[in-house]
Amino acid sequence: MADARRYCKLPSPFAMKRGGVLHDARVAYETWGTLNSACDNAVLVLTGLSPSAHMTSSAEDPAAGWWEDMAGPGKAIDTDRWFVICVNSLGSDKGSTCPASINPSTGEAYRLDFPELSLEDVANAAHEVVRTLGIERLACLVGCSMGGMAALAYMLLHPGAVRAHVSVDTAPQAQPFAIAIRSLQREAIRLDPNWANGGYDIHGDGERYPDMGMSIARKLGVITYRSAMEWNGRFARIRLDAEQREEQQPFGFEFQVESYLEGHARRFVRSFDPNSYLYLSRASDWFDIAEYGDGNVMEGLRRIHVERALVIGVSTDILFPLEQQEQIAEGLAAAGAAVDFVALDSPQGHDAFLVDIENYSRAIGGFLAKP
Amino acid sequence: MADARRYCKLPSPFAMKRGGVLHDARVAYETWGTLNSACDNAVLVLTGLSPSAHMTSSAEDPAAGWWEDMAGPGKAIDTDRWFVICVNSLGSDKGSTCPASINPSTGEAYRLDFPELSLEDVANAAHEVVRTLGIERLACLVGCSMGGMAALAYMLLHPGAVRAHVSVDTAPQAQPFAIAIRSLQREAIRLDPNWANGGYDIHGDGERYPDMGMSIARKLGVITYRSAMEWNGRFARIRLDAEQREEQQPFGFEFQVESYLEGHARRFVRSFDPNSYLYLSRASDWFDIAEYGDGNVMEGLRRIHVERALVIGVSTDILFPLEQQEQIAEGLAAAGAAVDFVALDSPQGHDAFLVDIENYSRAIGGFLAKP
Structure with a gap:
């Protein structure tokens, strides 16, 4: 079978937020479209907990991806215009270094010897992919669900690295439910x-x-x-x-x-x-943007600087409730971004972004089509 | 320890809705207050899945009950005025015959040889308690959560046996969530x-x-x-x-x-x-009032005849959503009952009836105090 998967070696040692390090680690990714000479048409997509980097089909790998109808030629994330990158999260087993990978210092799988993983590590690993592709600044960073939290971390840890942001069904911190x-x-x-x-x-x-x-x-x-x-x-x-x-x-x-x-x-x-x-599940629980804002969620969000943002949420989502999307929209706006906030009533709950392609496409496509 | 628990022997054999029978079965119950000579001041309470018949404390058993602040002298369910009965559901292990009871035909616990249990059986067993206490018609039947579904069954299976009804955080049928x-x-x-x-x-x-x-x-x-x-x-x-x-x-x-x-x-x-x-969990899934209404929930509800009803629900309940309380209120009203519908915004979710005593007391106490 054709495989569009590429690998990016992470700097070794790769220092983790909570103290451990990884040696000879890598993350898997796929790309679609062409990076222009100004290197200013790159869109990075960070995924939910379980998807791979195979977001959509391509000539190299014609299998349907996890966001098949959202990204591709002429679609909302238009690969004729954008150079689109999707990264498999560090710690996920779809090609990236994870607890099932071989620990080079023992020759055995890491299992629970894998260092404590945070979404900041996921963000930093994705940033390495972007950096090694020669991209200084993303035209847009898209984050869905867990990937939306990682995207917030990405923008906080790498100021100036993102021009526009699309936040999809996510949260600025894990709440007790x-x-x-x-x-x-x-x-x-x-x-x-x-x-x-x-x-x-x-x-x-x-x-x-x-x-x-x-x-x-x-x-x-x-x-x-x-x-x-x-x-x-x-x-x-x-x-x-x-x-x-x-x-x-x-x-x-x-x-x-x-x-x-x-x-x-x-x-x-x-x-x-x-x-x-x-x-990865525990990393989601740990994520709290308030850590970057002196204990305050809104202050953490205010430290993110992008030109424009689209924040989408759905009223039927019980895991990442609409109030949390409103918080993100408010915080990014307070930081100076031009924010579009889209609250949908799709009946599919948190998964609406994977199912209600019509409404999510309209919002994301419309946002990306703007200059 | 003092024990206020009483037992009611069920007719033997006791025929179950789905076909089995129980021999020498019983249900546990407690009572508070005094039945008047007209036998028209009885209030029966049917419980959620796990509580015992010990709803509130008494001289015989001073331990706090599961609805301690709701029922008692001068409380919303006023035991100075009402003769209050709480029945432990058939199939529950708090004194009633259940899968952990000895099967008289084998001398061993029933375990999975217990016949299939439905909430109609729970209702019929509770009705036996009422009947053996010499009560032809309840002044009020109160049902909470699973007990609310059993209460609907009670009224359908025993027409004329209930004058007023209080429906608390329940459902006319189990929905897929x-x-x-x-x-x-x-x-x-x-x-x-x-x-x-x-x-x-x-x-x-x-x-x-x-x-x-x-x-x-x-x-x-x-x-x-x-x-x-x-x-x-x-x-x-x-x-x-x-x-x-x-x-x-x-x-x-x-x-x-x-x-x-x-x-x-x-x-x-x-x-x-x-x-x-x-x-008991499976019995809740099986319950569907549409079975009594030619496949239609509203028609099933319309076959219940009570003079007055109070229907309470809470907007934060994800297990028995407010829409289902509205359905019950509408259906009982369509059948001719004078219905009070109370939609609360208590933050505690389904458990609000056990926690937000202030609001539930006001509603239930107000309803019972009317002539």
């Missing part, structure tokens, strides 16, 4: 005896693997990524057909919504490294 | 190897017990019983003190909200029988 959900997801994995303190068979091809914990974590994720409103219309109380039910299982699935969650879990469980999930 | 949450709670228990297909050591005093599954189920419950808004004010991003942290645990708790959930889980895990939890 989101922390509670992620903590419970991590706990489901930690309590799975097959997690074995991080010692399970890596790559999901062995016997010992925390399928149970990963499945519960993913289902809880999907429940909080969507919305009750959407599901009322989509699933209502529709039962599974007799042949779809787990007849042998006491208390087995009976409703379509249960089968939907099971499908999501099955696709995820062995395709994402559990230790990497734990590290 | 609530089903998804409860299904995941059940799955956490089912996947715990120590659940052992229901074969764990009953009463929580043995080695083999699904602590892990029960803990995850309870934490997920607490997350959905409260609200993000309340937690922002209550926990924000406050860290645990060093001595409160689980230093030995990788990815151990760090934020107060995590410790709060852990405290809730610890108090619950060995105090509620896991199989009983599974049966």
Whole structure:
């Protein structure tokens, strides 16, 4: 299969925010379009917790990407005009150095010896990609969900490195409801005896693997990524057909919504490294822009300087509520940016940015089309 | 310790909605106040999933009850005026026959041989208590959360048996978001190897017990019983003190909200029988008043005939959303009842009825004080 994935070596040692270092680390990324001679048409996209750098298809890799309908020739993130970069987060197992990678000092996988990971490290690693591509200043930095928090860190840690910013369904700090959900997801994995303190068979091809914990974590994720409103219309109380039910299982699935969650879990469980999930999940809980603003969220945001910003949120998002998007918009405006704030009523909850392409395209495409 | 608990023997065999029968079954209940000679001052309270019949303290049992500040002399549910009955749900392990009870035909605990339980069975068992106390018609039937669904069933199955109704934070049918949450709670228990297909050591005093599954189920419950808004004010991003942290645990708790959930889980895990939890949880998913209205929720509600009703809900409830309270109010009104609808903005989410006593007291007390 064709592969559009590139790798960027990080400086070695690569110093982490919370004190550890990585040696010979790398991050994976993909690009679309062409960097112009002025190097001023670059758009960087930072992803949510689980996607890879394969945001959209290309001649090299025609498989559909995780934001296929958003980016490409003539699309909202127009690869005919922009040189678009998508980076796989440091700590994620889609090609970047992560807890499942080999620790060069031992020849074994890091597992829990991976240093403590923060979203600032994710941001710094992405900045290395941009720097090594010869780009001093991004035309636009787009951050979705967890990637939106990393984007805020990127702009704080690298002043002047971003001209315009698109903030999508994210937060300036993790609030207790989101922390509670992620903590419970991590706990489901930690309590799975097959997690074995991080010692399970890596790559999901062995016997010992925390399928149970990963499945519960993913289902809880999907429940909080969507919305009750959407599901009322989509699933209502529709039962599974007799042949779809787990007849042998006491208390087995009976409703379509249960089968939907099971499908999501099955696709995820062995395709994402559990230790990497734990590290990235905790990094999200740790993120707090108030650290950059003398303990104050708005003050932290006021220290970000971009020319223009688009902040999008959705009223049905229970994980990154609309109030947090409003905060980001207000803070960036207070810092002097020209801010467009778009509050959508898409029924799909937090995942709306992946589903309601029509409305998100209109907002992002409109913003990027402006001079 | 003094005990105010009474028992009501159910007719034997007691036929269950979905086809099974129970022999020599009973339900536990408590009463407060005095039944008048006309037998027309009785108020029955049906509870949420986990509370016992001990709703409030009494001379016989001075321990605080689960709705201590709501019911008692001079309180909203005034035991000086009303003869108040609270029934422990059939299938719950707080004195009523449940999966942890001895099956008289085998001499062993029922476990998964307990017949399929529905909220209609819970309602019918509560009706037996009322009937054996010599009460033909309740002055008021109060149902909270799961007990609110059982109350709707009670009124449908026993026409004329209720004069006034108080509906608190409940639903006319389980919707897919609530089903998804409860299904995941059940799955956490089912996947715990120590659940052992229901074969764990009953009463929580043995080695083999699904602590892990029960803990995850309870934490997920607490997350959905409260609200993000309340937690922002209550926990924000406050860290645990060093001595409160689980230093030995990788990815151990760090934020107060995590410790709060852990405290809730610890108090619950060995105090509620896991199989009983599974049966009652599934019964909630099965409940659908549309079954009584030719497939239509509003038509089902229109078949309930009471003189007056009070319907209370709270805007921060994500498990039993306000729209469902509005549906109940509309349906009962369409059936001819004089309906008071109270929509509160209490920050505590679904649990507001247990916490925001001031507002719930005012509504319920005001309704009951009317002639």
